[in-house]
């Protein structure tokens with residue numbers, strides 16, 4: 001807190017990263033009060049992926065994650081800071097659902113950043129992976145061209161192709177802007193194209209019309225990828 005105060009005095013914008021788990025979800029309101037005090041430029045809210053030291057037992061349930069996203073989406077309308085989620089791709093779906101009926105202004109929701117889609121991770125030993133949470137190595141910067149791996153490796157190409165998604169993510173009308181966390185699907189099911197394990201949304205059985213998606217993407221929302 002002292003470092004944050006000193007940074008603020010020096011005019012350095014602050015970003016607060018928070019990971020919500022079953023242990024601290026009950027403290028959401030306290031976090032918000034603290035943020036009111038800190039006035040960061042950005043609140044980056046991470047959703048746990050059970051990889052590395054992350055444990056399945058610490059994960060929010062799907063219902064808790066939905067409640068968290070609903071609270072974040074409501075807060076984003078009035079908060080004096082931006083809010084973004086990491087590995088919480090279906091927050092975009094919640095924001096769009098809450099904004100449904102808002103008058104389109106021409107502002108565009110951001111594209112659906114996901115593991116390997118608008119994002120690439122290089123480890124401390126140079127391994128190229130879709131993200132730090134999806135530790136599948138498909139090259140190394142010591143011998144491979146990063147741009148070439150990102151653009152052309154079969155894994156990255158699969159991850160950027162929403163038509164390959166399985167289960168309910170595969171038939172969901174939000175799959176282009178959401179698509180679920182590929183890292184969490186891999187960590188919990190072993191399939192990086194499998195459905196997001198912690199999304200409670202049940203898409204209709206029919207395939208959504210592209211016009212519905214295009215319309216949804218024109219709804220102005222205050223969020224970052």
Ligand code: SF4
Pocket residue numbers: 089090093168169170172173174175178179180181195196199200201203
């Ligand atoms: S079903 Fe999948 S694509 Fe649809 S909102 Fe949930 S996580 Fe996103």
